[in-house]
Amino acid sequence: MKSLFGLSVLLNIGLILTVSAQMPVRKGPAAPEEIRKAKVELEKDFNNAALHRKFITAMGIRHPDLPSQYRMWIQQYPGNAAIPLALGTYFYNAEMPQAREFLLKSAEIDSGNARIWNMLFVDARIRGENQLSDVYLNKAMLADTSNIGYKADYIYSLMDKDYSEFKQHALNFLNRYPENTHSVSLLYFIGRRAKSQAEKIKYFEKLYHLYPPKKFSFSESATKELVDMYMQTDPEKALAIVNESGEEGDWKIRKKLAESLILTRKLEDSKDYTNASIELNKAVLPRWNYIDDFITIRKSFLLDKTGNTNAAYDSVAAKFAQMPTDRLYDALAFYGKKIGRNKLRIDKDIAAIRNKIAVPAYAFDLGLYTKSSNLKLEDLKGKVTLLTFWFPYCSPCRAEFPYFQNVINKFSDEEVAYVGINVYPEQDDFVQLFLKNSRYSFIPLRATPEFETEYYGVSGAPQNFVIDKKGRIVFKKFQIDQDNERTLELMISGLLKM
Structure with a gap:
């Protein structure tokens, strides 16, 4: 299997925007008397972060009255940036889109606070608002010109826009800050x-x-x-x-x-x-490597040299059926020709292998984000389905979406369905925002981590599957990037022939 070290290590860089701040444990609320006492203490010193934490913890981060209480305090003390910043920071750390309102208010009062602009930069990225995120990052850089991390984040942001410009800026950064881990x-x-x-x-x-x-x-x-x-x-x-x-x-x-x-x-x-x-x-x-195809082809070459051309053909066919590449198909066609098998026969052989390894996909019936109704797997019968488990704050998930979309655009909606199942309900509010701004075409569905584990046997994200027209899983647990986008195209086109 082809490894994507890049996708896994993305979690470590500043662009990926992981949050390490400690969160209030309780989702609340506490007893009324505890809330009252926490409120009284906080109103004596709004600049005390510990008192904000105590009050928010008592109320519960998702208490419907929490935002209105802070809006009231903001009106009463319009020049105190600490009030909106406290709630904005907690919403941000809880990965909730409500953070933006309060962070923007705090930035309005204290425009020189780089940390606020950096959180807004992250929030915009998660929403898929890449142009706006660039604006916020620039403000963070202007507010703190000494912060090397912000400079690195700017360079990371160039990666998907212009490789040549990214490369030049990255090399300049390396020459200037060779000891920095971002280098x-x-x-x-x-x-x-x-x-x-x-x-x-x-x-x-x-x-x-x-x-x-x-x-x-x-x-x-x-x-x-x-x-x-x-x-x-x-x-x-x-x-x-x-x-x-x-x-x-x-x-x-x-x-x-x-x-x-x-x-x-x-x-x-x-x-x-x-x-x-x-x-x-x-x-x-x-387990994770970049040499799988090469070893398969070398083994088949040696089998052919020993007179076992049929075995050479079979070994390449088995590998191609599970993880197709053009390199493998060229070898398959070469050995196929030697044993008298044309393209039509090769396609039949591959289909036969895939029919053997295919297993029924769980017949999901999940809620849509775009409508107040559900989508069933049964509704997709007759189409090949690309199914990905994801959540908005999942950087490797978002890294795959451009490559998924490139492939999906090569097929019609009548042929292929593209489904994205969010497994983190706490981030539901970000899903529609992300789709609207990014314009990716997947059908968004609601689920939980328990759902993907119980019914699809996987955990974490991204987790990807390709389901055939009969509702069977043929390909699973793969990742896609710029190097193997073609593999996904071959997966889908191969199943369309079956």
Whole structure:
């Protein structure tokens, strides 16, 4: 399976906007006397953050009277920025869109507070208001010109707009702040978004040499991908990097794999294809890797060399049926031709494999955000369905949406359904805002974390499935980015033929 280290490590960068502040535990309310006492104490000192916390905790962050109480205080003390800031911050930390009203009021009073503008920047991002988020980020940068994190956030924001501009700003940042942790992640994304493999290798090599993988997670992710690229062209170099990078876990697996590839090459050079095939079949791949296709194709090559062309064809067909790529299909067509199978027969063989691995999807019946009615899986029969479990604050989820949309746009609504199930009800209020501003076309449905675990056997987000026209899951637990967008297209187009 192709790994997307990039999607997982996105959680660590400033752009991703995770919140670490401690939240009030109680969703409230407390006993009336406790609320009254907390209110009396707070009204004696509105600048005391601890007293705001005590009152909000007593009321409960979702108490319907909480906003109106703060609006009343704001009217009574119009020059005190601490009042709207307190509630705005708590709403923000609770990932609630109500934060904006109070943060904007606080910014109106205290426009030089960079932290307020930064929270508004985050809020706008979650709503899908990217242009407005840029405005707020600029205000944060102007309010605190010394904050390196804001400068890094600005550079991250360029990543999906203009790669060349992003790259130039990121390299300038690296030269100016080489010791800052953002330099590590920025260099990682220069390589991750590179337009060619040669450029990717160049920047991942630089990352590997400047920032040891043992100390920096971004460098570790990049180095693993770098090793997997070298496995395909220069396994000796891959082994040398592995030996310097780590000894446990994935590094240990990669070391054995590199050693196996080196030995396999030697056996191939001596035309001992049988033992080369035996050696490579011993190889174990890391769970997350960038070399799956290559190993499958190498194994099939050796099978063919030993006279087992049918087995070579079958091995590639099995892999293509589960995770299709153009590279695999080229190999499949090559071996298919050798054993007399044309494109139509190949398609039938792939369909047969997919029919065997397909399992019925849970027949969901979930509420829509766009209407006061439900959508059933049964309503989608006859279409191929891309189903993703997500929630608005999920950065890896949002990172996939542009690539999903690129693929969905290649098919008609009559052929393909695109469904996004929010599994975090506390963020319901953000769903419609996000869809309106981002203009992604998925059908938004309501659910819970328990729903995806009980009925689809997964937890967390994103979790993705492709369901065929008969309501069966054929593809699951995959992630999509700029490198494998084509895989999703092949998944859908393949199921449309069945």
